Amino acid sequence: MFQAWYGIDMPEKYPQRTLEERLALAAKHDLLWEEPLSQLGEKVDLVIGLEWAGEYAGLARTFDPASLEKAKKNRAKLLALNPNMKILFEIRWRDAPSSFLPEDSPFWLREDGEIKKGWLGGWVPFYLLDYMHPDFIKNVGEQARVALESGIYDGVMLDWSGDLEVVKSVREHIGEDGIIIVNIHDDIEDGEKYKDYINGSFMELNPVDDTSISKSNGRNWERTRQALLWFEEHLRKPTYNCLEVWGDRDDLSRMRATTTLGLTHSDGYVLFGDPNPLKTPDHLHDWYDFWDADLGLPTGPRVDREDGAFSREFSHGTVVYNPYENEPVSVQFPEPRRSVATGSTAKTFTVAPRDGDIFLQ
Template identity: 35%
Template sequence: MVVAKCRLDMRIMKNNFLASVQLLYIFLMAQGSHAQDKRTSLRSYPSVFQAWNPIENKPDKSELELMAKHDLVFGATWAMRLVWQITEDHPYKGLSTVLMDKDGKTSLKEAQNRRARLRKLNPNLKLLCEIRYREGRFVTLKKKVNLWRQAAYPSNSKFWLKDKKGKYCPGWGEDKDGDGKVELNEIDYMLVDFRNPKLHEIIANKALALKKSGVFDGIMLDWWDEDSATTSRWPNGDGTHLTRDDEQAARIAMLRKIREKVGNKFLIIVNSNYRTVPQSAPFVNGLFMECWKSKYNEGYNINQIKKMETTLLWAEKNLKEPRINCLEGWRVVTAYTGDQKVRVQERNFKINQKWMRMITTLSLTHSNGYVLFTDDNAMPAPDHLHNWYDFWDADLGQPLLPSKKQKDGSFRREFSNGTVIYNTLGNTNVSVLFEEVRRSAATSIKGKRHSVSAGDGDIFLKVP
């Protein structure tokens, strides 16, 4: 009797201790540096983001309803029906630092109302705007286009990067005809010499205008690399126009200038793919981990998944708070030129559902960030189009503790409304036993014992 009572007392003490630790963890999340914006830390998980382009499988929802299903959205100014002010005399958006709405008004009331409507649908939603710095829209002098399709800069601007022969340097394009390669006539953006301090001033003033608009919470900067240069020579990538050191120095100088203008609370996220960015860490709040893969008709390999894990953990520890790390995985593509109907169907293939669950649970166990699962960028269709998965509707609530690697090789993390299991590639199938009945978000099966296959993940919700 005494032994039994002691065991009971020990169990009660253990449960009380764990509960206290969990409450302390939640308190620290809310009261630490995250208190700059409680929406960042106290939203319910999973937390999904949108990168430029929208959901395609919810035709019954309005545009704003689709946006508001995400907790973070970044894209161009037009996402909020804003444009950079241009005139017939000054038609270059890259030089403009004044925002106006689609009717030419600078009061920005329409955009502010749009933000208010989105926030009413989702009070946790964060809105970020991309500012291009590495490349700009280019239009030849011979080509006649309307005012809104003009180049980012004048053709004789020193902001354009030129090669040794004095020619413009191709920067980015899309495989518009679906032949598997990007030809010169499919390149709409030319490289910009972002070493130029005058360009840094313009970029920083754009960021300041976005902040003052009251519409955006931060900015997004693409093509962020501290390991190598990004100004590859087109079309074969045989070398770069700028050196790694030149590019890195320019990026850090630009970040410093932006922070001088916007202060410490305006959010900055950079697209570093799989890479860490230690030099940029004091200035940026998050990584957009756009995790590319070499073959659109295949999934990720173990090394790529491990890199996702390590980079995400690094970012959660080292970047500026509040942190807004965004992990994006790409699906396996069968029909390279598939239309919307085909894309929606393929995203729901079992293999892609499994990849989606694994990427989602990786994000949930390795970060307090956001996740997205999209098409492969190799496709001719616009990048980052995606389905909304029922799996993302699971209401996990708040994380109670950091994740813990289990003896079976899986990762487990407790949330206020359930448990997440992430079972990485190369591991064995794992069995999970709970003290009470749980419902699988993947299968809807209820029970105390569940299993998760290798290269998969699941959310096990508490049953009322």
């Protein structure tokens, strides 16, 4: 599982009144990224807590010393809870809140002398950045370098589909080993442009089907599957693909479909999160018992079943993903298995279309 900016939102079951509680919940994920300017602006507490120094975050080359010390401690606590965790920092390159730069900065994108508006969902006006400006491209790379040299982050995340020259600058500045993830959704065309530079796609998607609660960012389940396969095969190694599907938190079959698609088709990360059009911070999510299954490590590749479903073997069980618009499929084992979806134990199970299950040994 991964955390995209905002985390688990189940205050009764998982309170987050203290830093220790926030860290414990964040550590349930194996990868996370945050961006302090936006998250603090929306009055959401940070997990790592590292903040840029100075009046303008967009020009910063250092982090606030007090926040750096706090972030070192928080990173150590997270890794003590989850040694496999990867921690990334979002670098702003497309747009930013008005406080990001001085008003007269050449890094704002202007039209007829006026700064162009960016994202319209912010707590303050967001304005577009001139990511074609060679000095700004270098600035983005420099900030990425500073983030990794802090010792807090394993890599950086770029939102809004990225830009080739910006991506190149980031790779040049952070070196060969740092992780770069870009929000390219399921757009293989962008993957082809960036494949030599980035380690993964943030696949922020909303596959439209019978239970979709939003048509925004509408995508297709099969294209999602094909893109995930392409990204796994062609993007830079090691690969860190992050598949997020939006949906109603109570739509458990959609959650299971997302999870089992990721498990059978990748070695990456998944998230089932709130749709962005909701009037709450994006990517908030529940934590599901399904995600606590002790599945172990993969022991083989994906199997394309004759009935149209897909399966993969793990050290402690089998994962089955049944695509949208397929028929229900029967799954049989020579010995009793326990279905994580239903809790039942049997040798034969049925998996519905646009659903999936984990069958533990």
